[in-house]
Amino acid sequence: MDIEMKQPHILIIEDDVHINNIISDVLQKENFLCTQSFSGSEGKMNVHQQVYDLIILDLMLPGLSGEEFMCELRTNLNCDTPVIVLSAKEKLDHKLNLFDLGADDYVTKPFEVEELLARIYVHIKRNSQSNSPGTHKYKNLVLDSETMCVTIHHSELNLTRQEYKIIELLVKNPARVFTRQDLYELAWDDIYMGEDKTISVHISNIRNKIKQFDEEKYIDTVWGIGFRLSK
Known part of the structure; x- marks a missing residue:
């Protein structure tokens, strides 16, 4: 199956090394990027460090349980990344509780890899279609042209109008080198008078805000x- 989009990045949180490796191997053969976590705490750390397109989550995890991870993800991290839960628990009330916590899908163990893969494609496609055409992603930065909002790890950057315009120009044109004159005239909508310090100060401010x-x-x-x- 092929998806017409960037290479999706999936986080696998499963403490069973054998199962984790099987899922990772299958997904990499399907041209997905994979990050493997073996505990809920490690999964939480990875979400802090990287934006993912999908999370595959086991429930019986050392440290932070799958249910606790879901609470952290949806509440404290305010992350809406789709989550497919893996669990041997089949009772309806248990599944409903997970959906209440914010899970998007549920696969019962033992499972067929083909079924899991099919569900992954459904959620990846759905998530890509729901993303606004004005949304641009670079590393862990997400820029929304409609709301003029820039977030990193789901935290909004407090930017001035010119700082936002500079980031927007860079993110929308990732291969282009912008001269100081380019940035000044496009971000300020004014004629450049050879003042280098203004651009340098704004770039420094943007870097410092991102570094937080x-x-x-x-x-x-x-x-x-x-x-x-940066490349």
């Missing part, structure tokens, strides 16, 4: 030319 939530590098300085998204 993510240590990864997002903006490169191209010496003698200008700035671009």
